[in-house]
Structure formats: C-alpha cells, structure tokens
Amino acid sequence: MLTVxxxxxxxxxLRAGHLWIYSNEIDTEATPIKAVAAGTLCRFSDTRGKILGxxxxxxxxxxxxxxxxGKADxxxxxxxxxxRLVSALDLRKRLYPTPHYRLVFGDSDGLPGLVVDRYDDVLVVQMTTAGMEQLKPLVLEAxxxxxxxxxxxLRNDTASRELEGLSMYEEVIGDVPExxxxxxxxxxxxxxxxxGQKTGWFYDQHANRDRMAPYARDARVLDVFSYVGGWAVRAARFGATSIACVDSSKLALDSALVNAEINGAALDVHQGEALDVLKRLRGEGRLYDLVIVDPPALIKRKxxxxxxxxxxxxxxxxAIQLLAPNGILIACSCSFHMDASELQRILLRESRAAGRRLQILEQGGQSPDHPVHPAIPETRYLKSFVCRLS
Structure with a gap:
C-alpha cells in the first residue's frame, strides 16, 4: 500500500482526531502523488515515517x-x-423506535464521504468522495x-462530487419505489x-420539530420552505388551527398536501419564491402566530x-412582519459558514428595526442521528432559534 x-x-x-488532509500538507517530494489514481487507499505518515493510519x-x-x-495495519x-455500520446502527436503534433515520453521517460515523438514510427496508446512499466511490462494492456488500x-x-447527484472530479448519477439496486x-x-x-430534494427527507430537523409542540398549539402557522410538509403536518398534529405552506416546488407542495391528508389536516399552499410570497401575504394583511423559516443552505461557500x-x-x-403580537418565529440555518451568533445578530437587528422585542426561548441543532465529530467543526452545521416577538 502506498505511504503518503x-x-x-x-x-x-490528525493526532488531535481530525480526518482530513489538504494537498499543501503533503510532502510531494518524498511521496509524489500526481500519478496516483483518485480514491486510492493509502497509509499516511508523519515526516519521520510513523504511520498515522x-x-x-x-x-x-x-x-x-x-x-x-488510525490503525496502521x-x-x-x-x-x-x-x-462501522453495526456501530452506527446501534446508536440509531437507541434513539428511534422505528427504522427511519440517518444511519450514516459521514465523518461523524467514521465513514468520510458516505451518507446513508434509512426508510425501513429502503436505503438512500450518497458517496461524495472519490475514495468512497472506489470502495462502493464493499459499502454495498456491508x-x-x-x-x-x-x-x-444511490443518489450520487450532489454537486460536491464535482470537486472530486466525479460524475453525477443515480443507480437503483433491488426494489426502490418513487x-x-x-x-x-x-x-x-x-x-x-x-x-425529491437530496435524499428525500430532512431527518436533521426531527428534534427541532419535536420542540415545536407547545408553540403550535392553537396557532395560525406559516411554514416557509415547507418542502413536503414536515414542519406543517407536525404543527397540525400539535393542534394548530390553520397551516399555510410556501415552497417554489409544485412536487413538494403536492407531496405536502398528500401528507396533510394522511394525517387529517388541511393546508393552504402557496407556490413561488419565498420572499415574493411573504411580501404578498404581508400585502394581504395576513398574520400568523407561528412562522417557521427553514431555508436550504444560502451560504454554500465562504x-x-x-x-x-x-x-x-x-x-x-x-417573517417578523407577518407575526402577530407575541408570535413565535422558528429561524433556522443549515449553512456551516453562518454560525449561531451571526444568525442571532440578524434576528436581533431585524426585530429592533421592526419595533419588536425579541426573546430567545430555545436554541437547537441537528438531531442526534447527525452526530457532531468533536474535531471537525463542519459536522456541526444546523442552527435553530425559537423566538418570541412582542
């Protein structure tokens, strides 16, 4: 095996627990790597030749x-x-009573470049690195x-594959429904x-949606970037009196309506770009007791x-302009490059500009099936604030 x-x-x-090596950290005079095939397994060593893993x-x-x-042999x-998969599965079985969760969260589960979402007996897999792509037969067999x-x-159609020089494709193994x-x-x-988007469902907001229960009861709810109604339908089950959904995707809103029907709920859906729809709703004089703003990553690169x-x-x-007095705003960001303190600063500035007093009631992150690797800050990406605006 090649030693780099x-x-x-x-x-x-690496000695502090991180898993990443950048190109400028490699001694290319001692170990030229230009001709090495992308995704090749190798050992990494320090400058004295001690194997790091x-x-x-x-x-x-x-x-x-x-x-x-970190084992050299x-x-x-x-x-x-x-x-590795058995270890990941053991954690999720402790967390959830049914087999619906993110089974593998890349680096945090010791499997960099691999994501696996479980929907009972159907798995959605993403491989985002050349190394994991090369190891695909082993992953699938395991x-x-x-x-x-x-x-x-295999939803190997994420844009991050382009950084690795990989093509984007989708592959079906066995029986996979739409x-x-x-x-x-x-x-x-x-x-x-x-x-659908990404792997089909956003498991990372599970815990934050659970946290919504007391705020949705008897509330008029607006779910912005609703996708297939995860927040909206949970709000209905928590006792919301009315729910409106905003999304640019017709497929997403049609799916949200199906999910509402399954759960005996009614949705008022608005298709369009979020800012445009919010401005229109404001112009119509609409007010809501709970507004959820859960956009996709708006800062993908620094x-x-x-x-x-x-x-x-x-x-x-x-969103603040659409809140009734003493209304609740749930503001989220899944952009790693926006930290929680910056999102809090935005909320404070916008609430003051609107003449509203902001109280932060709760702060959340990603659900525990998306564990944080303590040496890799990038694995802590989701921020959620529950705020009251009086």
Whole structure:
C-alpha cells in the first residue's frame, strides 16, 4: 500500500482526531502523488515515517486525503465496513423506535464521504468522495449484510462530487419505489426519494420539530420552505388551527398536501419564491402566530457569505412582519459558514428595526442521528432559534 508522507508538523490535526488532509500538507517530494489514481487507499505518515493510519487520497482535490482509521495495519474490506455500520446502527436503534433515520453521517460515523438514510427496508446512499466511490462494492456488500434491504437508491447527484472530479448519477439496486414511508415521532409521511430534494427527507430537523409542540398549539402557522410538509403536518398534529405552506416546488407542495391528508389536516399552499410570497401575504394583511423559516443552505461557500447573510436577513425581516403580537418565529440555518451568533445578530437587528422585542426561548441543532465529530467543526452545521416577538 502506498505511504503518503506529510510535511513537518502537518500531522498535528490528525493526532488531535481530525480526518482530513489538504494537498499543501503533503510532502510531494518524498511521496509524489500526481500519478496516483483518485480514491486510492493509502497509509499516511508523519515526516519521520510513523504511520498515522489508513485512508484514501485524491491528488486532484484540495481536500485530498481522508483518514478511515488510525490503525496502521487495518485492512479496509467488507468486514471493516460491516463493523462501522453495526456501530452506527446501534446508536440509531437507541434513539428511534422505528427504522427511519440517518444511519450514516459521514465523518461523524467514521465513514468520510458516505451518507446513508434509512426508510425501513429502503436505503438512500450518497458517496461524495472519490475514495468512497472506489470502495462502493464493499459499502454495498456491508449494507446488504447488516440490513438486508429491499432496495438501495444511490443518489450520487450532489454537486460536491464535482470537486472530486466525479460524475453525477443515480443507480437503483433491488426494489426502490418513487415514494417511501417515513414515521417521525409517531406521525406518518410519504417522502419522494427519487424526485425529491437530496435524499428525500430532512431527518436533521426531527428534534427541532419535536420542540415545536407547545408553540403550535392553537396557532395560525406559516411554514416557509415547507418542502413536503414536515414542519406543517407536525404543527397540525400539535393542534394548530390553520397551516399555510410556501415552497417554489409544485412536487413538494403536492407531496405536502398528500401528507396533510394522511394525517387529517388541511393546508393552504402557496407556490413561488419565498420572499415574493411573504411580501404578498404581508400585502394581504395576513398574520400568523407561528412562522417557521427553514431555508436550504444560502451560504454554500465562504465567498457567498455576504449575499447569503443578506438573504437570511431579508427572509426573517419579512417573517417578523407577518407575526402577530407575541408570535413565535422558528429561524433556522443549515449553512456551516453562518454560525449561531451571526444568525442571532440578524434576528436581533431585524426585530429592533421592526419595533419588536425579541426573546430567545430555545436554541437547537441537528438531531442526534447527525452526530457532531468533536474535531471537525463542519459536522456541526444546523442552527435553530425559537423566538418570541412582542
């Protein structure tokens, strides 16, 4: 196996528990890597030759190495993947009474470049690195051994694959329906895994939706970026008196209506760009007791920070204008490049500009099936504030 040597002192982050190696940290004179195939398994060593562990390398990427294990003599085979999957499964079985959760969350589960969402006997898998793509046969065999799924959908169509020089594709193994069942805290949903966003359902907001219960009771609710109605339908089950959904996707809103019908709820849906719809609702004099603003990542790269920050501000500005006195705003961000303190600053500034007094009641993050790797800040990405505006 190839041994890739790091420059002096560039092993410190790995020794502290991190899993990433950047191209400028590699001693390319001692170990030239230009001709190495993307995704090749290798050992990483410090400048003295001490092995730091086994991982994979992609010489064409800026983030060119990922550590799979700190064991120098590890064999990365189906049995190795099976052990990692069993460990990940043990955690989720403790957390959830039904088999609906994110089974693998990349680095945090010791499987960098791999995401697996479970919908009972159907799995949706994403491989975002060349190394994990090369290891795909082992991953699939291990999943078959551990879970014996009816079907596996490979949604390898995420834009992050382009950074690794990978093509985007979708592949079906076994029996994979267009729509699958999801159960969240006892509430049933249908999720469109074939044509929906990302892997079909946003498990990372499970805990935050649970937290919504006391605020949705007897409330007029507006769910912005509603997707298939995860927040909206949960609000209905918590006793909301009316629910409106806003999304740009007709497929998403049609799915939200189906999910509402399953649960005996009624939705008022508005298709269009969020800011445009919010301004229209404000012009119509609408008021809501609870507004949820849960947009997609608006700051995908650091250079998008200024534009994305203004977008978050504009969305929450309009949401505040639609809140009744003493209304509740649930403001979320899944952009890693916006930290919680910045989102809080936006909420304070916009509430003061609107002449409203802001109280932060609760603060949340991603659900525990998206665990945080303590050495990798990027794995802590979701922020959620529950605010009262009087």
């Amino acid at each position: 040597k790091l420059k002096k002192n560039e092993d410190r982050r 086994v991982g994979y390398i992609n010489p064409t990427a800026l983030l060119c190495g990922r550590l799979l294990t 590890a064999t990365i085979d189906t049995n190795w993947f099976q052990r 999943l078959q051994r551990v879970l014996k799924p009816r079907g596996i959908l 729509v699958v069942d999801v159960i969240e805290s006892g509430v049933s949903f249908k999720a469109p895994i074939r044509g 250079r998008d920070t200024d534009a994305g920050t203004e977008h978050y501000a504009a969305l929450n500005r309009q």
